[in-house]
Each structure stands twice: as C-alpha cells, then as structure tokens.
Amino acid sequence: MKPLLSALLATASVMLPVASAAQAPAQRADRAAFRALYKELVETNTTSSVGDCTKAAQQVQTRLSAAGFAAQDLVLYVPDGRPRDGGLVVTWAGSNAKESALLLLAHIDVVEAKREDWVRDPFVLVEEGGYFYGRGSSDDKAQAAIFSDTLIRWKQSGFKPRRTVKLALTCGEEGTNERVLNGAGWLVDHRPELMKAGFAFNEGGGGRTAPDGGPETLGVQVSQKSPRNFVLEVTNRGGHSSQPQPDNAIYRLAAALTKVSTLQFPVHLNPVSQAYLAQAGALRKDSTGAAMVQLARQPGDAKAAETVSADLSLNPLLRTTCVATLIEGGHAANALPQRVTASVNCRIVPGETAAETKAAIEQVIADPQVKVSPSKIQERPVAVTPPLDPAILKPIAAIGAKHFPGIPVIPTQSAGATDATYLSKLNIPTYGIPGLWNDPATAGTHGLNERISTDALYRGRDYIYDLVTHFASH
Incomplete structure (x- = not known):
C-alpha cells in the first residue's frame, strides 16, 4: 500500500487555471454575486414537509440563463405527481467530445428545522461572528451554490471547457421514508442520459477545523457505508x-x-479506511494516533483495534x-x-x-x-467504492496544497451516505471533494443552528473553482 499512499500524497505539478489562490484578491469583487446566490438558496425552504425544491431549482436556472446559458442546456425536471420535488440539470458541452464528462452533484433539499428550537430563524441567512447560520448553510447548499457560481464565472470570463461538464441539483437526498422521492435516483432511473459521466464530484469530503479556525485536515471521500x-x-x-x-x-x-x-x-478495513488510519494517525501525537497507524499496518492487531474503537468518531470507520x-x-x-x-x-x-x-x-x-x-x-443502492485513482486524487491534493499550504488531503470513508450510491448504478466513480471544512461538534448538520465559517465558504469556493476548472481543462 505504501507506493499508492506516496502517489496520493505527492503534489504533482498541476497547471492551475487563471483564478488561482495567488490571485485571490482579484476575485473579491465577485463575492457579492455569489453571496446573493447562496443567500437565496438558504432562504428558500426546501424541507420535505413544506419546502419547494422546484422553486430553488428555478432560481438557479434564472441566474444561469442571465449568465448566458441557452435554454436547451438547462433542464428543469419535475417528477410526475411531485410538483415540489424538482431539480435542475445543466450540460455544458466541451470542445473534445472524446473526453468523458465531469458531473457535479449537489442536493438542494434540507433536513427539517423548527423555528422555536433555533436561536435564529433557520431560513434566514445570518452572518455573525465569522459564521453563516441557516439550514443548509453547510449541507448542502454551500456546495450547490459554489458549483452554480463556478459555471456563471466561466460564462463571464469566456472560459470554454475541454470536457463536457454537467451540474445536477437534486432533491430528496435527506429523505428517510417512503414519502420522499430521491431526485438523483429518479434521474438515474428515468433520465440516465442527463447524468452519464466518466466521474463525478459530490459532497462528503470537506475537512476538519483546526483550533485556529482554519482547516486541520482536508478529506476526499472515496468510500462510504x-x-x-x-x-x-x-x-x-x-x-x-x-x-x-x-x-x-x-x-x-x-x-x-x-x-x-x-x-x-469485526474490524473490516479496505484501502480507503487503511489510508485514512495511516495518514490521520501519523498527524496525531497520542496513543490513539499510534494505534491508528499500527492498525493500518496490521488490521488484525486486537490491542490497536481496541484503542481506536474507543474513539466514537473512529469506531464507525473500522466496522x-x-x-x-x-x-x-x-x-x-x-x-x-x-x-x-x-x-x-x-x-x-x-x-x-x-x-x-x-x-x-x-x-x-x-x-x-x-x-x-x-x-x-x-x-x-449499496455503495460502490471507486478506485484510489491518482489521476483524480493527485490534482485534488496538489491544488489543495496551493490553497491550503501544509494541510494534508486524506482519503476518507464516510459513516453516512450520499447520493453517490445512486451514481454507482451508472458506473460513475464519485468522489466527495474537500474544501468546505467544518467542526462536526458545532456545525449543527442535521441538528440545531447549522453553520459554516465564512472563511471556509469563501476559501472553499476558490479552491473548488480551481479544482473543477482544472478537470474541465485537462
């Protein structure tokens, strides 16, 4: 496994697009338009009980149309009998038809939120103390807004992708019962041509907040339970x-x-969970870190497994x-x-x-x-783990090194689940990209007072723009 880990950690020479981290000050003028898009998404209630994903999808469609996208490139889909469960698929044809398409996937529905339980109105975007608060401010309207904003910025700059790029904004990812229709699954079953791609970028990567507020680690989700x-x-x-x-x-x-x-x-590791234990464990200077490294080397080490299992955040990674x-x-x-x-x-x-x-x-x-x-x-569907492909992971790490010097990018396996599971039916390898780090203890994801730091949102936006532009160009 060592050669593979070395390949993933290597920051290969990657040609960055025009809007690189070194030119960040020139981008600040366009934050206002991005913030307006983000605010509109967060303040549009898209819960399954009373929300309206179709309305949110139409709002993004309007912005993309204004940016210059042709009507035939914007498909607003509304499943029969589900007027509030619509979504949007955008297709931007690349200059090289032989290149496999890149699919950007984000869900615009959110978990239920009761005003009486929250400190602030969950459907009003509040910027306070260095954080954006609101239901969906992190999960997953931050990424939905960034992906949409990226396409708008391309149009404004005259950028033309080499490979075809698709954006799917879907509804129903948060659903947990038979009353909720999953939009990604519906598209895979009913409009697979809209989703067909060589690989996809999705939520689920992120990263962990350091004590100083910046990212401590950046994760790229390769596997999920x-x-x-x-x-x-x-x-x-x-x-x-x-x-x-x-x-x-x-x-x-x-x-x-x-x-x-x-x-x-029993402990059941795979290349992704082993890679995470080895790399994340090496960053820690305690007995748990040493046990993580040892368990990556020897998955049958019962003593190491006992130590790692005692950590509630690590135990689900093992089994x-x-x-x-x-x-x-x-x-x-x-x-x-x-x-x-x-x-x-x-x-x-x-x-x-x-x-x-x-x-x-x-x-x-x-x-x-x-x-x-x-x-x-x-x-x-049962999750299918994509390969630890250096052609995908090395640019993710290299561009990460430009935006977040010294911060490691680590392959992760999620204990949760995302809509990547549906894409496996079309054999689309899907990776949860990093950039939008958060602190699981205070993020409020699926809980009260959901938030994301303004630093994470804006720096993550710049990183994801460069990342997607690289893959669209190469």
Whole structure:
C-alpha cells in the first residue's frame, strides 16, 4: 500500500487555471454575486414537509440563463405527481467530445428545522461572528451554490471547457421514508442520459477545523457505508394488565435490544479506511494516533483495534455498526402489549451485505420469538467504492496544497451516505471533494443552528473553482 499512499500524497505539478489562490484578491469583487446566490438558496425552504425544491431549482436556472446559458442546456425536471420535488440539470458541452464528462452533484433539499428550537430563524441567512447560520448553510447548499457560481464565472470570463461538464441539483437526498422521492435516483432511473459521466464530484469530503479556525485536515471521500434498517418485532396474545405474565412483549423486546447494544462487528478495513488510519494517525501525537497507524499496518492487531474503537468518531470507520433508533408498542395503558417493534439502523462497511448483518443481529439476540425483518423504508443502492485513482486524487491534493499550504488531503470513508450510491448504478466513480471544512461538534448538520465559517465558504469556493476548472481543462 505504501507506493499508492506516496502517489496520493505527492503534489504533482498541476497547471492551475487563471483564478488561482495567488490571485485571490482579484476575485473579491465577485463575492457579492455569489453571496446573493447562496443567500437565496438558504432562504428558500426546501424541507420535505413544506419546502419547494422546484422553486430553488428555478432560481438557479434564472441566474444561469442571465449568465448566458441557452435554454436547451438547462433542464428543469419535475417528477410526475411531485410538483415540489424538482431539480435542475445543466450540460455544458466541451470542445473534445472524446473526453468523458465531469458531473457535479449537489442536493438542494434540507433536513427539517423548527423555528422555536433555533436561536435564529433557520431560513434566514445570518452572518455573525465569522459564521453563516441557516439550514443548509453547510449541507448542502454551500456546495450547490459554489458549483452554480463556478459555471456563471466561466460564462463571464469566456472560459470554454475541454470536457463536457454537467451540474445536477437534486432533491430528496435527506429523505428517510417512503414519502420522499430521491431526485438523483429518479434521474438515474428515468433520465440516465442527463447524468452519464466518466466521474463525478459530490459532497462528503470537506475537512476538519483546526483550533485556529482554519482547516486541520482536508478529506476526499472515496468510500462510504451503506445504511440498512431492520425492524425487531415481538407479538403475543396480551391480556389485562391486572394479570401480569412472564412473557411480556415489551420485556422480551427490551432484552433483545440490550443484546443488540453489545453487538460489535469485526474490524473490516479496505484501502480507503487503511489510508485514512495511516495518514490521520501519523498527524496525531497520542496513543490513539499510534494505534491508528499500527492498525493500518496490521488490521488484525486486537490491542490497536481496541484503542481506536474507543474513539466514537473512529469506531464507525473500522466496522459495521447497528443502533436502535425507534421503538413503538402497546395499545392501552391498562393492557398487556400485544405487539412491540423497534427500528435498528445499521451502517454496513463495503464488502459486507445486509443479509450478513441481519444474521448477526439474529445471532446475538438468540430468541426465535423476536422477528427480525428488513424495514419497508426505501433503501439506497449499496455503495460502490471507486478506485484510489491518482489521476483524480493527485490534482485534488496538489491544488489543495496551493490553497491550503501544509494541510494534508486524506482519503476518507464516510459513516453516512450520499447520493453517490445512486451514481454507482451508472458506473460513475464519485468522489466527495474537500474544501468546505467544518467542526462536526458545532456545525449543527442535521441538528440545531447549522453553520459554516465564512472563511471556509469563501476559501472553499476558490479552491473548488480551481479544482473543477482544472478537470474541465485537462
């Protein structure tokens, strides 16, 4: 693995486009237009309950049209019967038809946000204390705005891409139930010609904030786990609560869930997770860092695995995980429960299957009266890990070195999931690019008071512009 890691870390000689980091001051005049686009996106409610992705897509379409994009290059799609679930696909044909296309993918829907829970109105962009606050300010309207802004800047500068570049702004990425339609999946199934590309850039990379506020590391997401949900169910005849019975459905399910809480899957590394452990571990000066490096060298080292597993942020990198998330049961306060269910959410590492995970849950429960079934929630396709391709990763690192000197770019495996899983159905290798770093503890992603630093947004914008321009040009 060492030659591969060396190749990824090498900052190869990469020709930067005109708008390089060294010329950053000349770009400051165009921040106002970018901020206006970003503000409009954040302040357009695109939640699944009451939001309108179609409206947000139309807003971006209007801006691209004003920049000079022809109508035939802007496809506003609205799935039948889903008037609020629309999105936008932009196609800019390159000068060399033999070059494979680059797809830029970002979702414009956001997680629900209640005003009464937030310090500030979640659908008003607030700049305060060096941060932008608002639902979607980070996930994923920052990247959606940057990708859209990049195309506008190209038009304004007269840039012409060598390879075809596509931008897909989709809805439904945040959906977790059968009522939500995933736009990326819909496009793959119904309009695959719009999405066809040789490779894609997506969310999921980012980076971690350093104590001084800048980036400590920059991540390029190459791999991700696959979410799968299971339902645990216990039923019996019930009865009057005045006559308690040993076989109580709630107690039986509670015992099963206690066993699930002890379930620890074996360490299962791949080239991406090994690369992350080796490189991120080398940056740390503590026992956990040493254990990370050792585990990358020897995945079977039980002592190293125990040390790394104790870190809650690192444990999901090593193995499949399962956790109880919902519970429901009983029908009356004065009656014995006749039916009790619990939902268990699992995140499966690449190379393992849902069937194997289900079998592990059943084995640890060891109770035939507890039925384990796949959830009826519409699941994503199983994630396919793209190659650690130096042709992709070396320019990402080299351009990163220009914008963020001394900050390492590390391949990562996400414990979450993105719409990259749908692109795997079209065999499109997808990489979550770095640039938009954040602090997971305070970012508020999917939670309260979501935010991103102004420094990360503006410097990330410059980096992503240079990155996308490089790949469009070479």
